[in-house]
Amino acid sequence: MGGWDSLLPETLGALPALLLIVASFFTSALTAAFGVGGGLAMLALLGLFIPVAALIPVHGAVQLGSNTGRAWHQRAHIRFSIATPFIIGSLIGAAVGAYFVVQLPDAVLKLLLGLFVIVVTWAKVLGVARLSHAGLAAGSAVIALATMFVGATGPLLSAFFAQIIPDDRRALVATHAAGMTVQHALKVVAFALAGFAFWRWLPFVAVMVGSGYLGTIYGSRLLETMPEEMFRRWFRIGLTLLALDLVRRGIMGLA
Numbered sequence: 001m002g003g004w005d006s007l008l009p010e011t012l013g014a015l016p017a018l019l020l021i022v023a024s025f026f027t028s029a030l031t032a033a034f035g036v037g038g039g040l041a042m043l044a045l046l047g048l049f050i051p052v053a054a055l056i057p058v059h060g061a062v063q064l065g066s067n068t069g070r071a072w073h074q075r076a077h078i079r080f081s082i083a084t085p086f087i088i089g090s091l092i093g094a095a096v097g098a099y100f101v102v103q104l105p106d107a108v109l110k111l112l113l114g115l116f117v118i119v120v121t122w123a124k125v126l127g128v129a130r131l132s133h134a135g136l137a138a139g140s141a142v143i144a145l146a147t148m149f150v151g152a153t154g155p156l157l158s159a160f161f162a163q164i165i166p167d168d169r170r171a172l173v174a175t176h177a178a179g180m181t182v183q184h185a186l187k188v189v190a191f192a193l194a195g196f197a198f199w200r201w202l203p204f205v206a207v208m209v210g211s212g213y214l215g216t217i218y219g220s221r222l223l224e225t226m227p228e229e230m231f232r233r234w235f236r237i238g239l240t241l242l243a244l245d246l247v248r249r250g251i252m253g254l255a
Contacts, residue, residue: 007203009054016049017204021211028066028212032074032219034231035173036238039063039154039180040245057191058201064184065209067177070216074174082136082164083178089140090179094186096141107253113156114246120159121239136164144183154180155242162235169231173223 008017023045031038043059050058071078143157157179165172192198198205223231 009200024208024211025215028215029219032216033222036158057196060187061205062208066212067180069213070177077170077174079175085137086140087182089137090144090182093141093144107250110246111250114243117155117243
């Protein structure tokens with residue numbers, strides 16, 4: 001175990017690291033099969049073992065690798081007509097967010113985001129499916145801007161894409177992976193520029209990403225065999241549970 005220990009940051013023991021690597025397989029499989037849940041589950045698990053100061057940047061790096069792997073594995077199903085304007089909008093939103101820092105209470109942001117995800121998940125938003133490339137880029141810029149202030153925007157992006165892609169579960173999951181790859185890449189760049197020492201975590205993150213890719217392969221097989229109606233039902237249930245948890249945390253933060 002000595003050699004393995006030497007590859008880990010001083011703050012992370014060998015057993016917790018092993019547990020997180022195994023968990024990476026299952027959380028990646030969850031997202032690959034159902035489109036939601038894996039990222040927030042991994043954030044919660046990392047929070048049990050990793051110092052608070054390293055939690056968000058390390059989670060961002062792990063999710064960057066996980067989403068990149070999922071986007072690559074499911075690349076045949078990516079809707080580039082949606083992904084391309086989304087990427088452009090995300091870059092604009094992140095650039096704007098870097099210059100305009102809005103100090104809103106974290107609890108308020110979580111509460112608003114949770115409520116908005118519930119509405120978008122269960123209500124048909126008129127006109128979303130017919131958004132022009134400019135409209136899609138504008139919406140993506142708003143989501144990227146929100147990412148600068150609250151980290152849990154994955155469910156919002158899932159709900160947004162579900163409105164645009166209402167009839168193809170494979171395209172929804174793959175396009176969401178491409179979008180989240182960009183979101184997490186921007187986050188990692190921001191933390192790197194701020195001076196976070198990613199190099200100390202690279203061996204651990206690399207193994208986490210490798211385990212996650214194996215989970216992506218397994219979850220993608222489940223996605224292929226799952227009926228569209230079943231996927232949509234569990235997708236909505238998963239999004240709603242995540243949104244309700246955001247609402248709960250927002251209310252507790254305001255109390």
